[in-house]
Amino acid sequence: MIGRPRKLDVMAQIPGKMVLAATACLFVLLGTAGAQGGGELRFCLRTEPKTFDPLKVEDDAAVSIRYLTGGVLLRMNRQTQALEPELAHSWKVSKDGRQITFKLRSGLSFSDGTPFLAEDVAYTVQQLMDPALHSPTGDAFRSGPGTVATKIISSTQIAITFPTPVAGLDRLFDQVPMMSAHSPKKEMAVLGPFMVADYKPGATVLLKRNPNYWKTDAQGRKLPYLDSIRLDIQPNRDVEMLRFRRGELDLINSLDSEYFDKLASTSPQLVHDAGPSLDSEQMWFNQVSKAPIPAYKKNWFRSLGFRRAISEAINRDDLSRIVFRGHAQPAVGPISPANKFWFDSKLHAQAYSSDAALKLLQTEGFRLENGTLKDREGNPVVFSIVTNSGNKYRERMAVLIQEDLRKIGMQVNVVTLDFPSLIERIAQNFDYEAAMLGLTNVDLDPNEQMNVWLSSAENHQWNPQQKAPETAWEAEIDRLMRAQAASADAKKRKESFDTVQEIVVEQAPFIYLINKNALSAISTAVQDASPVILHPQTFWNAERLTVRAAK
């Protein structure tokens, strides 16, 4: 259900006697706001938000709005990557990883004045775990069959018990904004620093300061400083850039490297490169047994030597230098080095060597004849890489890979398809040979990738929905992923997932290419911005930002 604020008819319900008092309060509030004078922050959402219901959120636009409006029990500090208390001042996860107990701050209210109590947490969890919800946020908590139990210990204390252990349980609450069990405004009553004040479909979402926000700064001033945030819905990145240059926008998240360099050449003070992000670009070969491709090609794609040779023959430094103008790093494996805790530091990016790749292919029975690589049966090595059209970086990477593989006698055809057609091929009819896509990681915890690594999962892209693991190494990954998910011990989980990373790098079902840098542009009018690699990059500390008024 989409809650869409239109006309606020709250005034009609206020008794006449209260009008005078309310007016006085309003003057006080306006006076305070005026004194703070944080200004209006303006930036773009690249798609229309599909919903304002924080529990149903799936798209980037809605995630941004949820971040700015939702009050969460715990918040992962986007700069330190550490979990910090928010609406809950303390929490405890049971040893078996099934239960979490929160102690809530007292005296807090939603934006409409409804008090925030433990029963609101219980209500939110029940809504979130409704089997009919089918949202990524809720599904992240589902580790096994059974129902979730909530026990309200007092008005400020609650215990939530899950049927099976949930890995990284406390961190998952970073994505769960609390909803009011009693507010007539439903999901539009929020606990975050801002609240949705107006929504013009296809055009803008206007967020205003939440007057009941609970946080204050070190000087005791109420947060947030900003008066409002205007989010313009603008899918076109050229237009976004143009408007930023004109001073109509204050920041751009996930800036393209091309725009970054253009802007850097004229106004270096506006651009920020926070280093490698969590996002990766990778390619993989179709190993689905029922895929409608020739059997000899399936044999290539299932050959470890073939996959590793491809990985070795790709010059990742060139991809980074030429395609991303140096604003990307050669990828190592499933986890970006930016993920401080979970990255396996024993791993290193694959070194480029077309000679070594060719030697490896020769040991697998391939031979080079007149510049063309042929397999044992004499079939020339020709295959196509599909990727999504309109993404110039992927298209350019595919062309460079085509050139790298030509050096070892392979003929690669690059096919670009629009997203629905691409998804149909890679996830439904498996009519493709190799694919190149990116993986956007929202959470640091590898449990989020469970549906990628389990051989039975839908998103086990190279060979999904296996009834039983088809290879020993996939069976081992299944075992390790389940073991880490069942454990509440972070050290043991890390050990298990390190081994998963090593197996993935060794077996190369995904050939990791690069990790893009987190690039952004921020107007000099914005004060106290410090862009980070994690979403939402530039406005993670929105409550403490201010915008200087234009002269």
Place this chain on the structure above:
Amino acid sequence: MLGWRITRHAVAILATILLGGLLSATLVRLAPGFDADEQQLDPRLSAESVRTLRESRAQEHSIFRFYLRYINGAMHGELGMSHSLSQPVGTLLRERAPLTLRLVALGLLLSWSVAMAMALTSAWLRVSALDALSTIVTGTFLCIPAAVLALLSVLWNVPGSLAIALIVLPRVYRYWRNLLAKAYSLPHITTARAKGLGELRVLFWHVIPMAAPQLLAVAGVSVSVALGAAIPVEALCGLAGVGQLAWQAALARDLPLLMNITILVTLVTLLAHSGADVIGHMLRSQEI
């Protein structure tokens, strides 16, 4: 006679809309990636959620069943739900149609005014240099793709309606200029001029009434040109109208949304054509 003409148009509009809707639905259904959703690739979703997502479009697999259900719903004011925007199609169209109508109306008004002024000047003065200049200017706009004109309007910060006007202008101007030139060359106009009738009197009493039915027919056609131009203009200028919605719906294979937009655009186009035809018929009847 006029009543019969209006009835004939109404029946034609209804039949075209029904057929157009079915054709549009069939084309979307046959398009690659029809029932694929980007959300399927979200690794956080459980297997059950992915299955539910896939099944959510199962009822659209049989296009005839879907279309019959749609017509039944449409008769009760229910236009279905948009997959890509998770909102009722009726609400989406209600919210966005005013902007597109305003944009198209302003664009048409501007293009018609300029085209008429240029056509009249050209046909009246018959100066070859002026005619050549008009041809070059309108020909240039005819050669520039609509998307480029839309981008230029963003770059120069001018209203999107101006881009629509520049897209429609060359298509209308040439026809109108020829129609007016032809009308001016008729013997009775030459006679009227020879008898010393004032130019304005010749224009408003003899030339325009003579060419009016055809001028109106071209104006009717230009409505569909303007509606078509609204798609790139709105998509590139970030204007939240039906054109932008159509672009998003096509990219997302959003069958209910795309079908309703097709029907809406067909309806507006046919109404414009039929309106022009009926008015033209009335003018001709008056002349007789």
